[in-house]
Amino acid sequence: MIKKETVLELINNKIEEVAEPFFLVDMKISGSNKIMVELDHEERKITIDDCIQFSRAIEHNLDREVEDFELEVSSAGMSNPFKVHKQYVKHIGGNVKVLLKNGKAFEAKLTDVSANGVTLEYKTKEIVEGKKKKEEILHKEEYAFDEINQVKLVITFK
Numbered sequence: 001m002i003k004k005e006t007v008l009e010l011i012n013n014k015i016e017e018v019a020e021p022f023f024l025v026d027m028k029i030s031g032s033n034k035i036m037v038e039l040d041h042e043e044r045k046i047t048i049d050d051c052i053q054f055s056r057a058i059e060h061n062l063d064r065e066v067e068d069f070e071l072e073v074s075s076a077g078m079s080n081p082f083k084v085h086k087q088y089v090k091h092i093g094g095n096v097k098v099l100l101k102n103g104k105a106f107e108a109k110l111t112d113v114s115a116n117g118v119t120l121e122y123k124t125k126e127i128v129e130g131k132k133k134k135e136e137i138l139h140k141e142e143y144a145f146d147e148i149n150q151v152k153l154v155i156t157f158k
Contacts, residue, residue, distance in 0.1 A: 002033050002069055007058060011037065014057035022050070023086045025076040033069040038076045038083075042090055046075035081150035088113040088151070095154040096120075100147055107154055117144040118151070 007027060015022045021042035028036045039046055039054060055073040062069060082088055092110055098120065099105045108122035119142050125134040 001031070002029055002035065002062065002067055004029055006062075007035055007037070010058045010061050011039075011054065014054055017057075018053070022046075022054075023084070025083050025087065033067060035069055035071045037071075037073045039073065040076045040087060040090065042086060051075070078153055078155055081152050085113070085115075088118060091153055095156070097152045097154055098143075099149045099151075100143070101149045102147075110151075111140070117142055117147070119143075 004027065007029065008024075011024055011027065015024075023040055023042065025038040025040050026036075027038070030036075035058065037054065037058070039050065041050070051073045055071055058073070059071055076083070076087065082091075088110065092113060094110055095107060096110050097105070097107055106122055108120035110118060111121050112119035119140065121138060121140045123136045123138055126137045128135045128137075
């Protein structure tokens with residue numbers, strides 16, 4: 001079986017070689033030697049050419065004569081939940097869907113990320129004392145990562 005450390009080293013070497021702020025989101029190797037790599041970039045979207053570069057860097061340094069494998073290199077995907085800290089940082093200022101471990105779900109703006117959690121802003125309509133109509137109230141709350149089940153980017157078309 002192909003070792004995870006070997007593939008990680010090849011990915012990290014390629015990241016250093018291209019001198020761009022790519023980062024690894026996830027990497028798995030199945031029992032049948034299917035290698036699945038998810039990448040992202042701190043400043044832009046991952047292109048097909050990026051995936052090809054990383055695929056070649058891995059494939060050309062593994063020997064199919066010694067051990068056969070299947071390789072899939074892809075972007076992290078905009079509709080997938082965030083998996084690593086750098087994805088949160090990349091999307092500061094963006095709108096996200098949040099699902100907390102207590103079951104609460106809401107959309108919010110990701111305003112800050114720390115080592116321990118995130119700061120989110122969202123609005124609710126609430127009754128304000130002395131007013132007849134509900135008013136929009138802005139909430140700014142911090143959530144620790146251990147309170148969060150998942151966070152996904154909200155995709156909007158304008």
